[in-house]
Amino acid sequence: MKELSVNHLLGIKYINKNDIDLIFEAADQFKEVINRPIKKVPSLRDITIANIFFENSTRTKLSFELAQKRLSADVISFSAAQSSVKKGETLIDTVNNILSMKVDMVVMRHSTPGAAHFLSRNVNASIVNAGDGAHEHPTQALLDSFSIRERLGEVGGKKVVIVGDILHSRVALSNIFALQMQGAEVMVCGPKTLIPRYITSLGVTYEPNLRKALEWCDVANMLRVQNERLDVNYFPSTREYAQQYGVDKNLLESLNKEIVIMHPGPINRGVEITSDVADSQQSVILDQVENGVAIRMAVIYLLASKIK
């Protein structure tokens, strides 16, 4: 019987290929569960999970909450806006106060890279990183790979291009680690101002031309333009970005093959992709959302099994 090699999910960097395979195997079963008439199993009825979000989140928070409730865990959630953090309490004090209420697992999103890692070394609970600044977002990368595997049969050997704001994207970094671990080739594409200088040291190639990138790839993962993180002008205008790095139906149809279109959401329709692309047969965006629940159920289930 297999188990995860880690007690926390802090990032893709800290797990291995066997862990990913195990998560996918469990997610396959949970995907069947969430498509039943009654979508709930009692596995985690004696586990309590705290969702602590110091940054805004809609789909990740909902997805985690739904995954936890589908597993029958007790769930407490709060966002920093309504918490004592605003009154000056430290992160460790906040979490330790929550743990005093006999919480077994913490799912945390924080604007500081390494926050989940820091927490894992200082508190006695299983930690799941739901995004730490521009560092990692492991469950998003897992659900992206899972969606590729579902659509194309396997991840190994596939060519994936990640398009857009790589510089500020935790999704990009986690995806690069996850895809490479599974044997996929990764390319990044976007304005040079939004590509980190170190990117090729991660073993990925950079292609500034979107058409060339799409002609090369099997899968295009279109990242959101994160206006909230753009402290200076990285490109002249959103309109120009859309013209240079947005995918529309004409561009897709001009390729000599069918590629898979992904987007971690939320979509800026007409910027990264047009509506007709988002809603097309080539898009797996809604599959990604459904798979997100199954993947998070698998992660929580496997981590909870290690809590003694």
Added chain:
Amino acid sequence: MSSKILLNSQEVNIILHRLACQLIEKHNDFSNTVLIGMQPRGKFLAQNLTEILTNHYGIENVALGYLDITFFRDDFRRNDKPLEANKTQIDFLVEDKNVVFIDDVLYTGRSIRAALTAIQSFGRPKEIELLVLIDRRFSRHLPIQPDYRGRQVDAFNNEKVKVQWIAEGASANEVFLLSNPS
């Protein structure tokens, strides 16, 4: 680990035919009955019985599904390793149907208790029955008994009843009693 044969392939075959006949006696043409093999080991027994019902007794369109009860077990986090799930495959409604749970060995009854909970995710059956190849007597933790049993066995707790099926690569359908010398 020493092993003793409890049932050879001929005995297993006779028992399978008897169980199939008992099912026909109760469920006639199976028009309102579904068979559910318990994952992972009950699947093979369910497949064998379905084949006999179809090929030897002419029962057509027997509804056969497989139920995995991993996420409904009551021993989560009580094992060293996580419980590994198998595939549930029930492509029909169990609402108002006569459901027959099929498992190879009935031991403590906890798996069947979990199955009783798990099947509710697929509807409300009219009736649920239990068919097992081996009923280990005096080892039940719960008040659960089979409606159809192949053979009753008295075994100590340190002994294990192992059913081997051709479908999983064994040379014959046989039942062994494995015991740890204490």
